[in-house]
Amino acid sequence: MDIDAYLDRLGVGRPAAPDLATLRHLQERHLAAVPFENLSIHLGEPVVLDEEALFAKIVGRRRGGFCYELNGLFAALLRALGHDATLHAAQVFHADGTLGPPLDHAAIVVSLDSENWLVDVGFGRFARHPLSLSAVDGQPDPDGEFLVLDAPHGDFDVLLDGKPQYRLERRPRPLADFVPMAWWQTTSPESPFTRSLTCSRPTSQGRVTLAGDKLIETVDGVRNEVPLPTPEAIHAAYRVYFGMALTRLPVPPGGSPLTHGAPQPDTALT
Template identity: 45%
Template sequence: MDVDAYLDRIGADRSTSLRELHRAHLVAVPFENLGIHLGETISLHPEDLFDKIVRRRRGGFCYELNGAVAIVLEELGYAVARVGVRVHSGERFGPILDHLALLVTDHDGEQWLFDVGFGAHSTYPLKVSERGEQKDPGGVFVIAPTPEGDLLVSRDGQPEYQVEPRARDLGDFEPACWWQQTWPGSHFRKGTICTRLDGDGRITISGRKLVRTDQKGRTERALDGDAELLAAYRELFGVVLDRAVS
């Protein structure tokens, strides 16, 4: 992994703090599932992650984004644990390894939940040891231990996901990554999404709809025709595609 090239991709350098690395990544690299709908094979090999995110200036989903930045953080001297997450669907928690997040220990020995691969989540890392409310531009977060030894992460009073704090290899997530790409019931196959942080708001292309959210509220408009859709990907996300998908 060419760490300096990766940092340049997100507008950071080796002196950038862990807190600001998190925000910079969310601004520069979109959460997107376009590869699945383009028929691309998603690989978690470090060289392939670097090629997609840095050379081709694309984004990805959790296994790719957190998988790649974990390597960068380790090269910068942080201790990184790749951990499995059960995402709450609104009714129940999904299977373990449904999501990949990171537990990162900083140079002072403090551990943080670092997650740049969930789409809309916290703008900054969350302190794992804090049991009170953590106010963030993305919402009010609470991390609470469960009787089983996991960590329940809630946002604005609602369960977001549950972290199993056991460190895993990135390869452990490969079957789940394949499953998310191929299972007909996977929400990643039901429609395209491309989203990134924009100030304290968010800019998103969902299917053929452009959505902007900020402190003033939400606006949306249709993107008419392939040319307008491809131009929006290129101008708003730096994503250059040779054909439209939706």
């Protein structure tokens, strides 16, 4: 891995030591610089879960990705910088409180100073800072208060403002374990990613999301939605808000690039 090129993508210099302050800064910068997006599915591009392919996409082409891609590559960067970082599978909670399938999500656990920290740059709206997996009280974060609870079989339930987000496995997994579920997520008509088109990242005051032909900005809790009437306007939004120069626009489900087929902007997506 070209560590310096990856750090340049995040807008940071090479850190002096693999400590908690460094981990926190890298997570903040990754979330701000690398969008959560599922454009590859709607551009007809393959999603390849190996570090070389992910580096070429996220660093070389300055794109984003979804959980397996973003956390898969970020974990590799953290290891290259001296962190003890492992990938862990999670099951995402549905709105009705039921759990999704195993390996529905991939997150990172970093072992640092005899404590384990949850790091996640691939879940849409989620913690901007590392979360202690041993803390018994709520952990305040710019995006809300997070609580980590013990779950069956030694797993962890992660809650945001009292609402369950996902159940995290204790045991680590290699990136290759996520390949079958990533294939399902990118091909099944039942997958939320094949049924929607989104590109999103947090900002200093909230979040910005490009959902099909609608640009949605949330600033200090106030949501503003602006329709984008032309392909040129959509291209400009990808470039200005996400730093992405696309050669062609993704086609959302059942329509042209000007068809809005995406979910609401501030929903946490895997």
